[in-house]
Amino acid sequence: MAKVDSSLVADLPLFAGLSTADLDAILSEARSVRVAKNSPVFEQGEEAHSFFVLLHGHVRASKATPAGEQIIVRYVATGETFGVAKAIGLQRYPATATAVDDSVVLAWPSGAWPRLVEKFPALAANTLQTVGARLQESHTRVMEMSTEQVEKRIAHALLRLVKQSGRKVEHGIEIDFPISRQDIAQMTGTTLHTVSRTLSAWEGKGLVESSRQKIVVIEPHKLFMLAEENPEAGSSFKP
């Protein structure tokens, strides 16, 4: 099994407050696994055999409704923990995790979790913070879906992606993994048609540039203003 250098992961939130020795002990139980682009790490409904840390690449967590429609729960960025189903009391994964780029994950058997937590309680505390942060994000999403129009929701989603996984390029900031209109639709609760129209309009205004599975935000600040602006703001008066 490939050894993992503890210095690579020492700064991850999951391992906050642990000594190097502790970290080595924990890492000794992990395997490092390569996941090819578009391959699943695990699938919704499957026995939650492992939990993971993403070392390299990008992973999409998606959830299928009983009726068969899909939504995207989140994109996992490098260094984040995912698949912690057992830790939150689930026997099966509640979502599917798919690599959207060639990726590398660290995997621990779920069975190791209770033992690790007992020996290193900081793991539970750290995971609690992570899960708490996700809960906040999910609530934010519910708020946006309840109160904002589609264009703003898309703007917010894009800004979040840029913040989380933006890569500086020539003319702006590019989202650092392949993402389709359909994906954005599934993140914002709309259709790929509407996303396409919206991006086209923004492209016309010079806010973004996009092509297949690729989006570059040219004017993050203008996009931000669009996302935040008050729809009332004195736009309605007749000359």
Place this chain on the structure above:
Amino acid sequence: MAKVDSSLVADLPLFAGLSTADLDAILSEARSVRVAKNSPVFEQGEEAHSFFVLLHGHVRASKATPAGEQIIVRYVATGETFGVAKAIGLQRYPATATAVDDSVVLAWPSGAWPRLVEKFPALAANTLQTVGARLQESHTRVMEMSTEQVEKRIAHALLRLVKQSGRKVEHGIEIDFPISRQDIAQMTGTTLHTVSRTLSAWEGKGLVESSRQKIVVIEPHKLFMLAEENPEAGSSFKP
């Protein structure tokens, strides 16, 4: 300070796996507080001074958008933990908690959390499960808002309320605390008008009976079928 009998709370998920002695030690740090109907337990943005367990009554957790609109995050039922902001790494409460009925809460100072967790690691593990469960619920809500029409969302919300806080009455199951059309609208991302129309229609079909701040579900099963039914189901073919 009023003493709390440990037998009253021994079965709560938060205290799973703790001995009676441990429980007494933990309870000795709590105060019991009465909160009058329509009074806040804490408010969004306020310093997270305490965390709570609801002993009696019902509490609504709501969140205001930057633009000033409100959504309802959830209703807290008896025995549930809430206000655990500090435990998930927040300095301030992310939402407002309001008693919707005369209620009684147990309150611990947030400062006690790290010490309690150190001494009783089960607290962290139990809270992790609770927060994880809420994350699942929130994801379910996102899925519903993304893929379901308003009527089904309202049906699902009602069924959840009935399950969580239903009280058997003469003709059906009543939601055991005052809840307005507006409240349901804020839970499902719609308007009070649409909720009103929907409930009126259901009342016409004998599924529910409702009046001011009161809803009785007469036919839970029919409501469930309505919530789950496939809109496609062979209704559209041309001869």
Place this chain on the structure above:
DNA sequence: CCGGCGGGTTGCGCCAGCGCAAATTCAGGC
């Protein structure tokens, strides 16, 4: 170099549900 296919774009018509407004009802307080 070619063909096919997975994305992406765009025009068109429609409708669920919203916004507005007015009327009605009910629960308390006085």
Place this chain on the structure above:
DNA sequence: GCCTGAATTTGCGCTGGCGCAACCCGCCGG
């Protein structure tokens, strides 16, 4: 018993965004 205000109901018109359908484009494999 009356008054007030909050909660609810309901009609009406409008529109954001969806569904459909046709079409385009660029990448990849052969």
